[in-house]
Amino acid sequence: EFYSSVHTMTKVFGYEQKMLQHMQKFVADNQSKLDFLRARLREFEQERTEAQHWGTAYFESPLNQYLLSKRLTVDWRRVQNLMYADTGEKPLERLLKLRQRPSMPDASELEGAIDGLLRLQYVYRLEAKHLAKGILDGVNHGTQLNSEHCVDIARLALRDQHPRLAHAWLLEAKDRVFQDPKLQPQILALLVQAKAELADFRGVNDTYQELLRIHPASEEHARNYEEFMRNHAVKAGLYESKTIEEHAPIPEDPSKLDEFEAYRLTCSGHSRLTAREERHLRCGYMTETHPFLLLAPLKAEELSHDPLLVLYHDVIYQSEIDVIRQLTTNRMARAMVTLTNQSTVSNVRTSQITFIAKTEHEVLQTIDRRVADMTNLNMDYAEDHQFANYGIGGHYGQHMDWFTETTFDNGLVSSTEMGNRIATVLFYLSDVTQGGGTAFPYLKQHLRPKKYAAAFWHNLHAAGRGDARTQHGACPIIAGSKWVLNRWIREFVQSDRRPCLLWDDSLATYAQIMELAKNQETKKEASS
Ligand SMILES: O=C(O)CCC(=O)C(=O)O
Numbered sequence: 001e002f003y004s005s006v007h008t009m010t011k012v013f014g015y016e017q018k019m020l021q022h023m024q025k026f027v028a029d030n031q032s033k034l035d036f037l038r039a040r041l042r043e044f045e046q047e048r049t050e051a052q053h054w055g056t057a058y059f060e061s062p063l064n065q066y067l068l069s070k071r072l073t074v075d076w077r078r079v080q081n082l083m084y085a086d087t088g089e090k091p092l093e094r095l096l097k098l099r100q101r102p103s104m105p106d107a108s109e110l111e112g113a114i115d116g117l118l119r120l121q122y123v124y125r126l127e128a129k130h131l132a133k134g135i136l137d138g139v140n141h142g143t144q145l146n147s148e149h150c151v152d153i154a155r156l157a158l159r160d161q162h163p164r165l166a167h168a169w170l171l172e173a174k175d176r177v178f179q180d181p182k183l184q185p186q187i188l189a190l191l192v193q194a195k196a197e198l199a200d201f202r203g204v205n206d207t208y209q210e211l212l213r214i215h216p217a218s219e220e221h222a223r224n225y226e227e228f229m230r231n232h233a234v235k236a237g238l239y240e241s242k243t244i245e246e247h248a249p250i251p252e253d254p255s256k257l258d259e260f261e262a263y264r265l266t267c268s269g270h271s272r273l274t275a276r277e278e279r280h281l282r283c284g285y286m287t288e289t290h291p292f293l294l295l296a297p298l299k300a301e302e303l304s305h306d307p308l309l310v311l312y313h314d315v316i317y318q319s320e321i322d323v324i325r326q327l328t329t330n331r332m333a334r335a336m337v338t339l340t341n342q343s344t345v346s347n348v349r350t351s352q353i354t355f356i357a358k359t360e361h362e363v364l365q366t367i368d369r370r371v372a373d374m375t376n377l378n379m380d381y382a383e384d385h386q387f388a389n390y391g392i393g394g395h396y397g398q399h400m401d402w403f404t405e406t407t408f409d410n411g412l413v414s415s416t417e418m419g420n421r422i423a424t425v426l427f428y429l430s431d432v433t434q435g436g437g438t439a440f441p442y443l444k445q446h447l448r449p450k451k452y453a454a455a456f457w458h459n460l461h462a463a464g465r466g467d468a469r470t471q472h473g474a475c476p477i478i479a480g481s482k483w484v485l486n487r488w489i490r491e492f493v494q495s496d497r498r499p500c501l502l503w504d505d506s507l508a509t510y511a512q513i514m515e516l517a518k519n520q521e522t523k524k525e526a527s528s
């Protein structure tokens, strides 16, 4: 897909260079045709002026008779043939061919691109006012959107139940309408819709009046306005002015958040650990798991103790990343998500991925030896290496890496005998200019992708149940491209590494655990 990877976009961008060349040729060909015609036109006009000057005497000259006949037969035929000719046919044909390539974005991909933009706006709480000026999360990208662009985005926002965003985009479109005044009625009609959805009835009324003022002849608008006025709910709201915020306010009580909201507020940095919650977390050198680490200790940064989440710095080399980039070339394909009984392409996960077995390259085995040191887990039966690339707007909504019972039951797990995914190691193979972090909403942690670093976490409770607190997601990319490597480690052969707990430590709910932690905290404080 066009919008799921910068990689593909670069390719299509290359095609546009060729399209430009064909267009240049087309214009040049037509230019010489027009130049020729213009020259003939001038010649013919000149001849006629001269003839008129001479009057009928002109036709007395046999030479002039000859010239006129020649003009009316041969010369005019030439002109006529040239006017008929499909000049620029060749470059036009070549242009069409290029545009028909399967990799050329189509209407659905244009929608995908707008969808990505709206997701960025929604997740990071960006303002249309800034976006339209090319400012993305405070960074000026030097691109301006015009009135038509703003209307396009607004229309999709409205369709996808984002009336607040649509409203903001329509105000931008309105501000720029001098660029294209014929858009005005369209903008106002959409604004009516957005305001109606937001129950801003006074706004709807004002907008209808504005619309009827500039478009008094429209029966449709007049009819709609009448119908609107007949509605009871409307009447009460007609005198109440309402300010419409571009983003819904953040609920005071975090327990009121649904999972997606929690994920997006973690991505945007609105939900994060307080200094007090953070103070037990340490960073330092780790040497325990292998004697080799005494020479080259791992740089570990604790992000959560329970469940365990650690960020290791500088655990993959550029030379290894170079090999990986070679290995993955031409193998990336749009990622799927697993529903209850099938895998499918979804807007919840817009990235390109590929799986590569460690037997394919020595480097992958070297990486796994390092992962064994980082995790103290056995890597013999880990899944194949999964590489992923996210383009602009690319993201992966909140999810758990561990498989549910249903996923197992529906036969969607490979090598079930290896058990569940006990742990994940997520390597960052690139930096990301803006956005693209990994958010853990329950843990209130947001990991900025840092090239050469890797996050490690336990997915399962010690007794083997999936740990819901490990829910996480890849935040949308604002600018740049993100490359990651997933190592998913299974339960099989780990019993000596991470012994299974004999009581079910998952039975306590998250709320109970938090409550317990809070009580301990207050106890500690009381005793200190
Ligand atoms: O790319 C990321 O930051 C997270 C990816 C992820 O969670 C996954 O692929 O399962």
Ligand SMILES: [Fe+2]
Residues within 6 Å of the ligand: 399, 400, 401, 472
């Ligand atoms: Fe994941």
